Amino acid sequence: MTTETRPLQDAVHLLPQTEQLRALHTIIRDRHADRADFVSNASRIFRQVLEAGLEQLPYEPHEVQTPVGRTYHGLRLTSQVCGVSVVRAGDSIEAELRVMMPGIRLGKILIQRDKVTKLPHLYYSALPLDIADRHVLLVDPMLATGGTALAAIQLLLDKGVPEEHIVFVNLLSAPEGIRAVRERYPAVRMVTSSIEERLDENAYMQPGIGDFGDRYFGTDAPQ
Numbered sequence: 001m002t003t004e005t006r007p008l009q010d011a012v013h014l015l016p017q018t019e020q021l022r023a024l025h026t027i028i029r030d031r032h033a034d035r036a037d038f039v040s041n042a043s044r045i046f047r048q049v050l051e052a053g054l055e056q057l058p059y060e061p062h063e064v065q066t067p068v069g070r071t072y073h074g075l076r077l078t079s080q081v082c083g084v085s086v087v088r089a090g091d092s093i094e095a096e097l098r099v100m101m102p103g104i105r106l107g108k109i110l111i112q113r114d115k116v117t118k119l120p121h122l123y124y125s126a127l128p129l130d131i132a133d134r135h136v137l138l139v140d141p142m143l144a145t146g147g148t149a150l151a152a153i154q155l156l157l158d159k160g161v162p163e164e165h166i167v168f169v170n171l172l173s174a175p176e177g178i179r180a181v182r183e184r185y186p187a188v189r190m191v192t193s194s195i196e197e198r199l200d201e202n203a204y205m206q207p208g209i210g211d212f213g214d215r216y217f218g219t220d221a222p223q
């Protein structure tokens with residue numbers, strides 16, 4: 001089976017489509033959602049995809065002594081982790097990652113899609129100096145055409161991060177974007193809470209959520 005014909009689910013870890021998850025999606029996809037509800041319920045899904053992203057990383061045995069004098073045969077991450085957010089929308093997931101792991105090192109990449117051509121442009125990056133020695137949770141809620149994700153991943157590779165050390169965590173993925181990332185960077189793992197039907201002619205996902213960044217940060221038109 002070629003990469004083109006393999007099911008999309010082979011390329012991406014899709015969260016179990018539980019009723020609770022679908023209820024959260026129902027709140028944030030509603031065009032009439034109040035902004036506070038949008039932010040709080042999106043954050044609840046971010047927590048789930050981030051925990052699933054951490055599941056993709058390697059662990060090694062690690063023992064600790066419990067307060068009652070017993071040994072707990074546990075696990076710990078084998079290498080350091082950092083987060084890298086794609087500004088601006090990625091800052092929404094980054095905020096949840098900071099709550100989960102307050103000490104985590106965080107990098108930023110500013111890539112914006114041109115409003116007309118929809119092509120990504122890299123404006124700025126600031127990354128941990130030792131990023132090549134870390135596993136990276138790359139966070140951006142939207143994977144549409146994949147242009148932004150490809151540019152962000154290429155930048156990480158240029159900084160020496162091995163492809164297999166990158167886990168791309170997002171909220172919604174279009175089939176077109178999943179295929180683009182899988183074709184170019186097959187070792188990058190992806191985690192999402194929904195695989196959408198397709199992109200429309202304006203490169204927005206269907207059924208989708210509209211412009212995520214505008215809705216999350218409140219730069220959309222007032223209702």
Ligand code: PRP
Nearest residue numbers: 088089112113142144145146147148213
């Ligand atoms: C959105 C989103 C991704 C990108 C995905 O950002 O957050 O970064 O589009 O689209 P693609 O897969 O087709 O490249 P946008 O450029 O709209 O900016 P924003 O972060 O300010 O919302």
Ligand code: URA
Nearest residue numbers: 144204205210211212
């Ligand atoms: N960016 C968004 O915010 N929404 C989409 O549907 C596609 C890209």
